[in-house]
Structure formats: structure tokens, C-alpha cells
Amino acid sequence: xxxxxxxxxxxxxxxxxxxxxxxxxxxxxxxxxxxxxxxxxxxxxxxxxxxxxxxxxxxxxxxxxxxxxxxxxxxxxxxxxxxxxxxxxxxxxxxxxxxxxxxxxxxxxxxxxxxxxxxxxxxxxxxxxxxxxxxxxxxxxxxxxxxxxxxxxxxxxxxxxxxxxxxxxxxxxxxxxxxxxxxxxxxxxxxxxxxxxxxxxxxxxxxxxxxxxxxxxxxxxxxxxxxxxxxxxxxxxxxxxxxxxxxxxxxxxxxxxxxxxxxxxxxxxxxxxxxxxxxxxxxxxxxxxxxxxxxxxxxx
Amino acid sequence: xxxxxxxxxxxxxxxxxxxxxxxxxxxxxxxxxxxxxxxxxxxxxxxxxxxxxxxxxxxxxxxxxxxxxxxxxxxxxxxxxxxxxxxxxxxxxxxxxxxxxxxxxxxxxxxxxxxxxxxxxxxxxxxxxxxxxxxxxxxxxxxxxxxxxxxxxxxxxxxxxxxxxxxxxxxxxxxxxxxxxxxxxxxxxxxxxxxxxxxxxxxxxxxxxxxxxxxxxxxxxxxxxxxxxxxxxxxxxxxxxxxxxxxxxxxxxxxxxxxxxxxxxxxxxxxxxxxxxxxxxxxxxxxxxxxxxxxxxxxxxxxxxxxxxxxxxxxxxxxxxxxxxxxxxxxxxxxxxxxxxxxxxxxxxxxxxxxxxxxxxxxxxxxxxxxxxxxxxxxxxxxxxxxxxxxxxxxxxxxxxxxxxxxxxxxxxxxxxxxxxxxxxxxxxxxxxxxxxxxxxxxxxxxxxxxxxxxxxxxxxxxxxxxxxxxxxxxxxxxxxxxxxxx
Numbered sequence: 001x002x003x004x005x006x007x008x009x010x011x012x013x014x015x016x017x018x019x020x021x022x023x024x025x026x027x028x029x030x031x032x033x034x035x036x037x038x039x040x041x042x043x044x045x046x047x048x049x050x051x052x053x054x055x056x057x058x059x060x061x062x063x064x065x066x067x068x069x070x071x072x073x074x075x076x077x078x079x080x081x082x083x084x085x086x087x088x089x090x091x092x093x094x095x096x097x098x099x100x101x102x103x104x105x106x107x108x109x110x111x112x113x114x115x116x117x118x119x120x121x122x123x124x125x126x127x128x129x130x131x132x133x134x135x136x137x138x139x140x141x142x143x144x145x146x147x148x149x150x151x152x153x154x155x156x157x158x159x160x161x162x163x164x165x166x167x168x169x170x171x172x173x174x175x176x177x178x179x180x181x182x183x184x185x186x187x188x189x190x191x192x193x194x195x196x197x198x199x200x201x202x203x204x205x206x207x208x209x210x211x212x213x214x215x216x217x218x219x220x221x222x223x224x225x226x227x228x229x230x231x232x233x234x235x236x237x238x239x240x241x242x243x244x245x246x247x248x249x250x251x252x253x254x255x256x257x258x259x260x261x262x263x264x265x266x267x268x269x270x271x272x273x274x275x276x277x278x279x280x281x282x283x284x285x286x287x288x289x290x291x292x293x294x295x296x297x298x299x300x
Numbered sequence: 301x302x303x304x305x306x307x308x309x310x311x312x313x314x315x316x317x318x319x320x321x322x323x324x325x326x327x328x329x330x331x332x333x334x335x336x337x338x339x340x341x342x343x344x345x346x347x348x349x350x351x352x353x354x355x356x357x358x359x360x361x362x363x364x365x366x367x368x369x370x371x372x373x374x375x376x377x378x379x380x381x382x383x384x385x386x387x388x389x390x391x392x393x394x395x396x397x398x399x400x401x402x403x404x405x406x407x408x409x410x411x412x413x414x415x416x417x418x419x420x421x422x423x424x425x426x427x428x429x430x431x432x433x434x435x436x437x438x439x440x441x442x443x444x445x446x447x448x449x450x451x452x453x454x455x456x457x458x459x460x461x462x463x464x465x466x467x468x469x470x471x472x473x474x475x476x477x478x479x480x481x482x483x484x485x486x487x488x489x490x491x492x493x494x495x496x497x498x499x500x501x502x503x504x505x506x507x508x509x510x511x512x513x514x515x516x517x518x519x520x521x522x523x524x525x526x527x528x529x530x531x532x533x534x535x536x537x538x539x540x541x542x543x544x545x546x547x548x549x550x551x552x553x554x555x556x557x558x559x560x561x562x563x564x565x566x567x568x569x570x571x572x573x574x575x576x577x578x579x580x581x582x583x584x585x586x587x588x589x590x591x592x593x594x595x596x597x598x599x600x601x602x603x604x605x606x607x608x609x610x611x612x613x614x615x616x617x618x619x620x621x622x623x624x625x626x627x628x629x630x631x632x633x634x635x636x637x638x639x640x641x642x643x644x645x646x647x648x649x650x651x652x653x654x655x656x657x658x659x660x661x662x663x664x665x666x667x668x669x670x671x672x673x674x675x676x677x678x679x680x681x682x683x684x685x686x687x688x689x690x691x692x693x694x695x696x697x698x699x700x701x702x703x704x705x706x707x708x709x710x711x712x713x714x715x716x717x718x719x720x721x722x723x724x725x726x727x728x729x730x731x732x733x734x735x736x737x738x739x740x741x742x743x744x745x746x747x748x749x750x751x752x753x754x755x756x757x758x759x760x761x762x763x764x765x766x767x768x769x770x771x772x773x774x775x776x777x778x779x780x781x782x783x784x785x786x787x
Contacts, residue, residue: 008344008351028344028354035343036336043364072577141577179364179566180573188362189330195364225502232505234672236565261498285498 004034004061004172019210020049020056021203029194030057039152039173041137041191046178047240048196051135054174058131061172066126067133068119070140079147080157082116110161120148121157124167131172137187138177145187148175152190199241201228207241212248222259223248230271230281239271247271261286312338318377321536322360325369326543329360352378365544365563375520376527376536422473425451429474433510434483441510445517448474453522457529466522476511483507545777549631549747557630561672563776564634568641571783575645585609615647616713616740616786621700623718624684625655625691631747631773632717633675638783639715640665640674647711652704653678654696657686660704691721693763694728701731708738713786716767719748720760727759732766744770745782 005011012027022030030053033040042050058065068079076082088109095105117125123132134148151157155167175191177183199207205224208215215223223244231238239247247270256263265282272278315338322329337359344351353374361370425447432440449455452473453466487503488495495503544563547556591607599605620639622632636651643649643665650662659682664674686695708714714735736742744767746753746760754761764770773779 008348024350025354025357028351029358031351032340032343032355032358036340038336040358041362179570181570185328185330189332191362192336192358193362194358195367197364222502225506226498228509229502229505234561259498261496264498285501 005031007031014060015056018056018059020052021199021207021210022053023199023203025194026053026196029192033172033192036192037155037170039175039191040194041175041177041183041188042194042196043177043179044196045198045238045240047242048198049241050176050196051133053196054131054133054176057172057174058133061129061131063129063131063172064126065131065133066119066123067135069135070137072139072141074140074144076147078118079120079144080118081121081159082118083110083161084114084116088114112162115159115162120151121165123171123173124151124155124157124165126171127168129169129171131174134173134175136178137175138180138183142181142184145184149186149190152187198231198238201225204228204241204244208245208248211245212252215248215252216257219251219257219259220248223251226259226264226285227271229285233281233284235272235277235280236274237272237277243271311341314377315341317532318356318373319360321373321377321533322370324536325373326546327361327366327369333360333362349378369543373536375523377532422451426474426479429514430479430482433479433507433514434486436506436510438513441514442517445514445521449518449521449525455522455525455529466526467519470518470522471515476515480504480507480511545780546775548774549634550627550774552630560634560776564637565641567776567780568638571638571780572642572645574784575642615645617648617709617711618643618646618650618786619704619708619712619714619739620649620651621658621696621714621716622651622653623655623691623693623696624653624679624682625689627721628717628719628747629679631745633679634776635715635717635745635773635779636678637672637675638779642783651678652700653682653684654693654700655684655686655689656692656695657684658696658699658703659683690723691718692725693718693720693722693759694726697728697731701734705731705734705738708735710738710740712739714739714742716742716744716763717747717773718744719746719758720744720753720763721757722759724757727762729759729762729766732763736766736768741768742766743768743782743786745773745779746770747773749774 005014008024008027008031011031012022015022015027015030029040032038042053044050055065057063091109091114092105119132123130137145137148152173155170156164158164175187198204201224204227205220208220208223209217212220227239227244227247247267250267250270251259251263254263254267264285268278268281272281319329319334319337337356340355340359341352344355346352356374357367357370361367425444428440429444429448431437432444448470449466452470454469455466484500484504484507487507488500491499544556544559547560549560552560585608588607588609592603592605595605595607596603618639620636622636624632632653639649640651649665650660651665652658652660661678661682664677664681686692716732732742744760744764748758748760750772752758760770771778771782773782
């Protein structure tokens with residue numbers, strides 16, 4: 001199989017061309033996934049660019065992105081394939097007057113023409129390059145996960161009536177998870193694991209500068225430093241990268257050149273989505289730094 | 301795949317030892333993952349240490365909570381090696397990844413600059429450190445970390461002391477708290493206008509992160525030298541740390557407690573989802589007669605497809621009675637936090653805390669979004685001391701029975717948390733017996749290892765006789781398992 005990338009650095013620079021700033025881990029794992037022909041399981045807090053990674057990889061490969069959004073109750077007929085039952089019925093009725101045998105009809109109605117492909121099968125059968133994104137895989141029940149196993153390890157789908165359909169080319173596969181439940185060992189074993197965390201300050205600043213081109217260097221610097229400070233607090237939900245970007249845009253629109261305490265507190269609701277978090281951050285941002293440590297629990 | 305080539309056999313040995321150690325540290329590494337890792341490293345340039353690390357991580361570590369354990373083991377097995385790190389000029393059996401001179405010439409330049417600094421006085425060194433921290437000069441910091449370890453740690457070959465001892469000695473000499481303060485006051489002086497609290501906070505965060513980086517450098521420097529001195533296996537064993545879910549509540553260090561607090565929120569979310577799913581699935585409500593008849597019409601009046609009512613299982617009401625005296629405070633804290641965070645899964649949660657007196661603390665949790673704040677109030681405001689502030693389960697239970705006993709109903713599940721170390725007071729176990737008669741279930745969660753139960757002043761057996769179950773709950777894993785079966 002031809003490999004798509006020459007080195008981890010090549011992945012990194014090509015991702016940068018489409019405005020996705022990766023780091024060593026991301027580039028390394030994408031590179032390996034291509035070489036080993038394995039899916040990537042991407043985990044991490046919401047809004048750190050898990051789904052965007054799949055989109056960006058599709059973009060640099062010039063591949064079509066096929067997306068399967070997972071939800072509770074997802075089943076075979078929505079994920080893999082389904083027989084077009086109504087069309088089959090029509091076919092049988094149309095056949096009534098003719099003299100065709102039972103076998104003829106049977107082979108006929110269980111053929112490609114009556115097969116409705118769903119995302120997973122579509123990704124396998126596609127002739128042109130595709131990137132398959134299985135989004136929020138932790139939302140399906142643990143039993144449904146088994147549906148994915150065959151396709152993830154062997155890149156094939158078995159349809160009892162048709163036989164096994166094998167992939168013409170091995171697609172890049174990304175699975176994302178918000179970690180609301182532990183995924184099964186069987187699934188994890190088949191994937192490379194990539195945890196995308198909040199980026200460090202330099203990378204986040206770069207991201208802000210790329211995504212909000214009109215922003216000044218100084219403001220971007222301030223934005224990321226305040227966000228880092230907020231992430232260190234004990235919050236229900238820390239600000240995500242996309243929220244950082246939104247915040248930077250807002251400040252820009254408000255014509256802020258240098259963030260003061262009041263600016264920060266007034267616009268906190270863009271970064272934080274829980275009232276208790278906002279209250280806490282407001283208190284801490286305006287509090288004196290000397291008394292930042294919370295009290296220790298009493299012992300007896 | 302040609303992993304058995306002679307040139308790679310030493311690599312293979314090292315990797316095998318590495319994986320054995322990962323398993324010993326508690327990471328579940330399967331055989332196929334092992335093969336994947338071996339396969340993966342044939343694809344990456346071996347001199348690229350970062351790529352090597354991520355290749356191993358992606359194939360071997362499938363849970364982010366295990367990352368720290370992985371990093372420690374990785375550093376021990378594949379840390380920078382070379383003559384510069386040996387303590388007593390000992391030989392160097394492994395030559396996997398070179399000294400960072402090759403990988404990072406810039407750092408090497410700075411390193412030799414620092415190396416020439418043997419003659420520096422401590423004052424000069426402190427001055428250099430201060431400058432490096434102020435300017436955030438990473439290469440310089442690395443060189444200084446190395447210097448500081450050479451100078452202050454006092455490491456001797458073969459001395460059987462743990463790494464923390466050397467770390468403590470080095471840090472004590474550097475006095476980083478003072479340096480941080482000096483950095484802050486300098487920053488304040490240099491600023492054109494007085495700093496606002498926000499700016500001050502940001503400055504401090506910046507310096508703090510640099511100081512943390514320095515500490516990490518020092519720590520890994522010490523680790524490297526210890527590995528060079530004692531060999532890989534011995535070091536890996538001494539550095540082995542429990543995974544967050546295995547940390548013992550009663551003996552957790554401050555760092556570990558921080559880790560636990562971070563781990564508990566995602567855990568509650570997970571549990572809530574799981575409990576809600578369990579409630580929805582796996583049970584069917586009673587037969588819905590009308591619906592079944594209506595659907596039978598399409599089968600010519602045959603009820604072929606029975607319909608059931610939407611299941612509405614009763615949610616239990618939970619009473620948590622927790623001992624919050626010093627020895628078990630951390631355990632009580634985590635359990636209260638966990639139970640309240642998933643309170644949506646119960647019809648009501650009421651909490652009581654005691655030491656030798658007992659107080660209801662439900663009010664602290666009501667309408668509060670921030671549970672850790674509520675816990676803090678429980679710890680500071682609840683009225684739990686009756687005589688001397690030593691645990692007295694008997695008295696606490698007696699008062700509980702008097703005050704709240706009649707509010708226990710057949711829907712109530714009672715959880716009692718504590719080590720049952722009663723300081724030789726009378727047990728009043730009859731209260732538990734009475735509670736059990738009225739309640740749906742009574743469970744006792746004990747944070748002590750089972751082997752210690754009923755030794756000394758522990759009388760958990762006496763109480764346990766009247767409970768539906770007594771459980772050992774020493775870590776998050778056990779706690780999670782218990783909550784999942786709770787009903």
C-alpha cells in the first residue's frame with residue numbers, strides 16, 4: 001500500500017497548511033495510523049479539535065469525509081447497510097405475471113440494486129479516497145460497539161446474502177470519544193489511542209492567531225494567558241479551544257486592545273457556561289493573589 | 301516484520317522489559333498491543349525520541365489516566381543516557397537513545413557553558429537561576445537543573461536512598477518559594493504602572509509554570525542519574541506509582557488527592573450515564589393491555605406483539621451517614637461528593653456527618669452547583685463535636701435514631717461510611733438493627749483494608765452483623781463498583 005505521508009513532520013506541515021496546528025503527538029499518531037493501517041481513537045475534553053482533526057486530514061488528502069454520528073439506539077441498519085424492502089416488494093409484484101423461477105427472484109432481490117449502503121459500508125466500497133469519521137462512539141451501547149469491530153480490524157463487512165465485502169483501499173478511520181463511558185477492550189485494542197488535551201500556551205496562541213487573523217499579537221497573548229489561568233481553577237467545565245477563539249473574536253469586535261479586569265469579567269460568559277463557574281472565576285480573577293489558596297479541610 | 305534482527309535484539313529486550321514493567325504498574329497491555337508497538341517503532345526514525353515515545357504511547361496506553369504511569373516508566377527505560385549521567389564513572393550498558401548532545405545541540409552548548417560553571421559561587425548560581433526564570437530561558441534552565449543536582453543533591457553511587465530525598469535536598473538549597481516572591485516583586489517594580497490584580501495573577505501564573513518546569517527538570521535529572529547508578533529494573537520498581545483509581549483514600553499524598561479530585565468529576569458523569577441507562581434498559585414495565593389489543597388488529601386480532609408500559613422503577617432515597625474525623629475524612633469527602641453528584645439518580649439524598657456528635661448537612665448541598673464548595677462548608681460549619689472530638693459511633697448513632705429514625709421508610713437506602721474505630725466507646729449496635737428493620741437496605745463502607753477490620757478498637761464486625769453488606773472501599777475503583785450496584 002502506498003503510504004500517504006513521508007514523516008510525522010510532513011503530516012504536521014501539511015496540517016498547518018489547512019490551518020490545523022498539530023503537535024508531536026497528533027502528527028506522530030496520524031503518521032503511524034497511515035503506516036500501520038489502523039484506526040485512531042481520539043479522546044479528550046470537548047472542543048479541543050477532535051472532529052476537526054478528521055476533517056482537516058480529509059482536506060489535505062483530498063478525500064471525501066464520511067461521517068457516522070453515533071447515538072443511543074444506533075443499529076446495523078443505520079450504520080452498516082439495509083435491504084430496500086419496499087423496492088424488493090415492488091420487484092416481486094412486477095415479477096408475478098412473468099414465468100421466472102423462485103431462484104431467479106431470490107438472487108435478483110438480494111443484489112446490489114436493492115442494497116441501501118450506510119456510512120460504514122459506503123466507506124468500504126468507495127473507489128475514491130475517503131476518511132471515515134465515527135463521531136462520539138461512546139454514545140452507543142456496549143453491545144452495538146461490536147458492529148464496528150469487523151470493519152475496524154479487517155476493513156470488511158459481511159452481508160449474509162451477498163458475502164463479504166472487502167475494502168478496495170484502506171481508508172483513514174477516526175473514532176472520537178468524550179469518555180462518558182469506558183469503551184470495550186476489544187475496540188480499544190484495534191485502535192491507536194490519541195488523547196488531545198488543551199494545548200499549551202504557545203500553541204493556543206498560534207491557534208488564535210491563525211483562526212482570528214485580525215487579532216494583534218499582544219491581545220492574543222493576553223487572551224491565552226488569561227485562559228490558562230482560568231483552566232487552573234477548579235471548574236465544572238474548563239474553557240475549550242473553540243471558546244477561546246470565540247472570546248478572542250468577541251474582544252476584537254468590542255474594540256478591546258488590552259484586556260482589563262472589567263473586560264474579562266464582563267465577557268466571561270463566552271468562556272464559561274455554568275453560572276457557578278462564572279461566579280468562581282469572577283471572584284478569583286479580581287481577588288488578591290496573596291490569598292488564593294482555599295482553606296484546608298478540618299481534621300480532628 | 302523483522303523484529304528479530306540481531307541489531308535490534310537489544311532493542312527488543314529493552315522493549316520487552318518495558319512492557320513487563322508497564323503491566324506491573326497496572327496497565328492492561330495485551331499481546332496484540334505489544335505486537336503493534338513493535339511494529340510501530342519500525343516505521344519511525346529511531347533517533348527521533350519524541351516520535352518514538354508517542355508511537356509507544358499510541359499503541360500501549362489506551363486510557364489517559366494511565367499516561368503518568370507510562371511517562372515515568374518510559375523515562376526510566378529510555379531516558380537520556382550517556383557518560384555525563386553516570387555517578388561513579390560506571391559503565392554504560394545501554395546505548396539506545398543518545399545523550400541530548402546529538403538531539404539538541406543548542407542545549408548541549410548551554411550545558412557545557414553550565415558545566416564550566418563548577419567554579420561558580422552559590423550566589424552566582426542563584427543569580428543565573430533567577431535570570432533564567434525571569435526570561436523563561438529553557439535551555440539555560442535545563443543546564444542549571446543539571447548543575448543544581450550535581451551540586452546540592454549529594455548523590456553517591458550505591459546509596460540506598462529514594463529519589464524524593466535527593467529532590468528534597470536540591471529544592472531546599474534552591475529555595476524556589478523565595479525566588480518566586482523575588483520574581484514577583486521585581487516584576488512589580490519594573491512595570492511602568494502598578495499592576496492590577498489580574499495582571500499580577502497572570503504574572504504569577506507565568507513564573508509558577510516556569511518554576512514547575514524547573515522542578516520537573518530537576519526531578520527527571522535525578523531519576524536519570526539513579527537509573528544510571530542502579531539499573532533500570534530496580535529503579536522502575538521504586539518509582540512505581542498507583543494509578544489514580546487505585547490510590548488509597550486513607551494514605552493519599554497531597555498530589556494524589558489533587559489527582560483524585562480531578563478524576564472524580566468525569567467519574568460521576570460516567571456513573572450518571574450508566575445508572576440512567578440501566579434504569580431505562582433491561583427492565584420492562586407491566587403489560588400495556590390497550591396498546592397490545594390495538595396492535596393485535598394488524599394481525600387479525602391475534603396479540604402477536606405484546607406491548608409493555610414504559611418502565612418507571614422507583615428511585616431509592618439515600619441516607620448517607622459519614623464519619624468525618626481526621627483518619628477517614630478524605631474517604632467521606634469523596635463519597636459524599638460522588639453521591640451528591642449523581643443525586644439525580646435518586647429520589648432524594650440526605651447526608652449526615654458525625655465525629656462524636658451528629659449533624660444533618662443536606663442543607664449545604666441544596667441548590668448548590670459547586671459541590672466542592674459544599675463539602676468545604678460541611679468540613680467547617682457542621683456541628684459534629686459533642687465532647688472531645690474523637691469518633692464515637694455509638695453516641696452518634698443513638699442521636700441519629702432519636703432525631704431522624706422515624707423518617708426512615710421502606711424506600712430508604714442507608715449508607716454508613718467509616719472505619720468503625722470507636723475509641724472503645726459502647727457500640728450501640730442495636731440502632732443499626734432497628735434501622736435495618738425499617739429501611740430498604742443498610743450498607744457499610746469501610747475505607748480500611750479488610751485485614752485490619754476488627755483489630756484494635758475497630759468494631760465493624762459488630763455493626764456489620766446488622767447490615768445488608770459491608771464493603772471495603774479503599775479507592776475510587778472500589779467506590780465506583782459499589783455505587784454502580786446501589787439501588
